[in-house]
Amino acid sequence: MGFFDFLYKEKKEQLNKGLEKTKVSLFSKISKALLGKSKIDAAFLDDLEEILLSSDVGVKTTIEIINRIEKRATDEKFLGENELNKLLRDEISGLLDDNALVAKIDFDLTNAPKPYIIMVVGVNGVGKTTTIGKLAHQFQSSGKKVLLGAADTFRAAAVDQLKIWGTRANVPVVALGMNVDPSAVAFDTVKKAVDEQFDVAIIDTAGRLHNKVGLMNELSKIKRVMQKVSPDAPHEILLVLDASTGQNAFEQAKQFTAATEVNALALTKLDGTAKGGVVIGISNEFKIPVKYIGVGEGMNDLQIFNKNEFVDSLFGE
Amino acid sequence: MFENLQSRLESAFKTLKGQGRITEINVAETVKEIRKALLEADVNYKIAKEFTDKVKEEALGQNVITSLQPGQLLVKIVNDQLTALLGGEVAEINLSSSPNIILIAGLQGSGKTTFTGKLAYYLKNKKNQSVMLAACDVYRPAAIDQLKVLAEQVGVPVYTDYETKNPVLIAQTAIAKAKEQGIKTIIIDTAGRLSIDEEMMNEIYNVKQAISPNEVLFVVDAMTGQDAVNTAQAFNERLNFDGVVLTKLDGDTRGGAALSIKSAVKKPIKFVGMGEKMDALDVFYPERMAQRILGMGDIVSLVEKAQMVYDEEEASKLNKKIAANKFDFEDFYTQIQQIKKMGNLKDLMGMIPGVGKAIKEIDINDDAFKEIECIIQSMTPKERKNPEIINGSRRARIAKGSGKDVQKVNQLMKQFEEMKKMMKTVNKMQSSGRNMRMGFK
Ligand SMILES: Nc1nc2c(ncn2[C@@H]2O[C@H](COP(=O)(O)OP(=O)(O)OP(=O)(O)O)[C@@H](O)[C@H]2O)c(=O)[nH]1
Ligand SMILES: Nc1nc2c(ncn2[C@@H]2O[C@H](COP(=O)(O)OP(=O)(O)OP(=O)(O)O)[C@@H](O)[C@H]2O)c(=O)[nH]1
Ligand SMILES: [Mg+2]
Ligand SMILES: [Mg+2]
Numbered sequence: 001m002g003f004f005d006f007l008y009k010e011k012k013e014q015l016n017k018g019l020e021k022t023k024v025s026l027f028s029k030i031s032k033a034l035l036g037k038s039k040i041d042a043a044f045l046d047d048l049e050e051i052l053l054s055s056d057v058g059v060k061t062t063i064e065i066i067n068r069i070e071k072r073a074t075d076e077k078f079l080g081e082n083e084l085n086k087l088l089r090d091e092i093s094g095l096l097d098d099n100a101l102v103a104k105i106d107f108d109l110t111n112a113p114k115p116y117i118i119m120v121v122g123v124n125g126v127g128k129t130t131t132i133g134k135l136a137h138q139f140q141s142s143g144k145k146v147l148l149g150a151a152d153t154f155r156a157a158a159v160d161q162l163k164i165w166g167t168r169a170n171v172p173v174v175a176l177g178m179n180v181d182p183s184a185v186a187f188d189t190v191k192k193a194v195d196e197q198f199d200v201a202i203i204d205t206a207g208r209l210h211n212k213v214g215l216m217n218e219l220s221k222i223k224r225v226m227q228k229v230s231p232d233a234p235h236e237i238l239l240v241l242d243a244s245t246g247q248n249a250f251e252q253a254k255q256f257t258a259a260t261e262v263n264a265l266a267l268t269k270l271d272g273t274a275k276g277g278v279v280i281g282i283s284n285e286f287k288i289p290v291k292y293i294g295v296g297e298g299m300n301d302l303q304i305f306n307k308n309e310f311v312d313s314l315f316g317e
Numbered sequence: 318m319f320e321n322l323q324s325r326l327e328s329a330f331k332t333l334k335g336q337g338r339i340t341e342i343n344v345a346e347t348v349k350e351i352r353k354a355l356l357e358a359d360v361n362y363k364i365a366k367e368f369t370d371k372v373k374e375e376a377l378g379q380n381v382i383t384s385l386q387p388g389q390l391l392v393k394i395v396n397d398q399l400t401a402l403l404g405g406e407v408a409e410i411n412l413s414s415s416p417n418i419i420l421i422a423g424l425q426g427s428g429k430t431t432f433t434g435k436l437a438y439y440l441k442n443k444k445n446q447s448v449m450l451a452a453c454d455v456y457r458p459a460a461i462d463q464l465k466v467l468a469e470q471v472g473v474p475v476y477t478d479y480e481t482k483n484p485v486l487i488a489q490t491a492i493a494k495a496k497e498q499g500i501k502t503i504i505i506d507t508a509g510r511l512s513i514d515e516e517m518m519n520e521i522y523n524v525k526q527a528i529s530p531n532e533v534l535f536v537v538d539a540m541t542g543q544d545a546v547n548t549a550q551a552f553n554e555r556l557n558f559d560g561v562v563l564t565k566l567d568g569d570t571r572g573g574a575a576l577s578i579k580s581a582v583k584k585p586i587k588f589v590g591m592g593e594k595m596d597a598l599d600v601f602y603p604e605r606m607a608q609r610i611l612g613m614g615d616i617v618s619l620v621e622k623a624q625m626v627y628d629e630e631e632a633s634k635l636n637k638k639i640a641a642n643k644f645d646f647e648d649f650y651t652q653i654q655q656i657k658k659m660g661n662l663k664d665l666m667g668m669i670p671g672v673g674k675a676i677k678e679i680d681i682n683d684d685a686f687k688e689i690e691c692i693i694q695s696m697t698p699k700e701r702k703n704p705e706i707i708n709g710s711r712r713a714r715i716a717k718g719s720g721k722d723v724q725k726v727n728q729l730m731k732q733f734e735e736m737k738k739m740m741k742t743v744n745k746m747q748s749s750g751r752n753m754r755m756g757f758k
Contacts, residue, residue, distance in 0.1 A: 050362060053362045056359075157462035157465075160458075161463070209569075245542055246541060246543065246570070248570040274542065274544035278542065
């Protein structure tokens, strides 16, 4: 059973042949590449290249992966099918950063500072607010006292949207209305979290394109203002990336990291046909772990990122 | 972030230098570079391959014009093909029905609701139409409120129903209401959906069947990667949409998805989203998009212009003259006219990638040629054909005739001799196989 079967356990019946088709075609591609070949040859590498590039892994990272595999293949002659499979997985997941402290903090908040402050950032429409709703539900379900901060005071009905998520997850939301200074909302949220001993506070921010200097400065300011209340807040700066985004995600990671020192990634919309392969290169280059994945629009459609499953999903198994 | 195509081609084309013709062998490396650039711009893997195969076909056997680098010529071919692919028929929104019913569809978060507001703004303010919005996203938290806020900002009515969870019914009721009120155009916002979500795809298909829209628009995020093709195809299969809206182009994405979608579904791109505000909507310009995808300056126009004014026959005549040391002031004058045909000097230089910005700061004298022309015009035809006869007294006369100092005339004579020498060497280099650049850099 592959990654997607696992994700789709509940929804499976509704799924049409469409998904099956994508799965089968990718799976058959890689097995064709693997089966019948006991070692790496040019045709195998071509197939691999196609799979990686069409999963948005990007030219640079694809070349890097292929070079590594080629090198290992010459070092270790005559690889069998299983070995090849393992080698592939090792080389790719080796690029995905982990072990950063932030990645270790789970929904139980073991060893986490209290309150644990999470600030959520990203470009427009990637799924920030939805991810926050899902996270709130997860923390709440593991018995934590959760607070949300509606610091997107710009996009139409953004505050209402977060409030609805607050109701769904049964957690309070700090909201000062629309068109107020988002830093003020962030300040109030962190203050309330400290004063009332919340375990975790999650702050939503407006979507912004990373090439807009003014908006990026605003983010830095929101962060600074929180530190007036809690000097090392925010503990987690979660950059949300949409799995369907292509190579531009690199620049997003770069610019958001420059503005706010992003230390965790969430990859949303993996329930679609997009593979999100661009995170491999991002995680490798910026040394930021992928922490969560979004696999649907429901409250439960959030999972802790698992490298091996992710790599398998690139190959449709 | 990415190297631009031009600089990549320059290095790739080192191998091509000295070859007058583009051949299968010497073009392979460059085609690979173009493919890489397209992939980095998020053009779909398969489409990038198809595209470069076509470019290769086009390029094979083409003469490399002496004054252009083969790299530039190839860029031109790429750009032409790209523009042709992205463009095609004119893509105005269809507003011929009464009332016009416009259905909006797309993935989650692509920008449908925002576009619905922007289109209302556009139709109201630019096309002088009465518009009503219909809120058919019954799933996303606060989706209806979001559309309500936008409708208010734009100043158009919006039909909402918080109770009925049936988009077909909501759409039908909205249309009936609009007809009653004599409203000219209804725009229907729908929920985001995945192309593989059969239930949701059926839902929007049913909405379409029930209301027979005269325009179905597929909204897609310009930052989309390889998946753009799958998604566009799946939506097109179910909805046979009439056009594409590319959002968030105010970002710095290359937007290769535009090419992928256009090639995959052959539907025109009708609008582009350029920001979050209601007036941030633009129509689609294929040339701009082509250049954006390739990430280069206006080098293409420069190449185009150079090509336009370049007459091969004349060039070969000139080359012979130079070789025989017969280059005279007549030729020089003609050359100046050619350069001038290419346009304003400052503009020309601004087209070179990398030079663009810097040049704006410097003051270039557009009349740089005027003085020279003036002096040449004061020569007799005989003098122009035989520069060597221009002695001291002739120089004095020319100076007087042109209203310049003798010094200026002397200076020109000296420069002319130097140029002749240089041209001869360059000419030799060319015939010995080395390539000559435009000399602007
Ligand atoms: N299928 C799917 N849809 C998702 C997922 N995460 C979010 N969405 C949908 O994506 C759309 C945008 O999500 P939001 O949470 O509003 O995104 P955002 O980043 O907060 O958007 P802005 O605040 O406008 O920048 C909504 O329709 C969500 O339901 C996911 O993992 N899978
Ligand atoms: N910068 C920029 N942002 C845009 C543009 N178009 C939409 N957005 C933003 O993208 C985000 C998502 O837009 P929506 O209109 O809510 O997207 P949607 O497709 O209706 O989303 P769902 O209904 O959840 O599927 C919002 O933050 C918008 O403000 C654009 O052209 N440029
Ligand atoms: Mg949001
Ligand atoms: Mg919407």
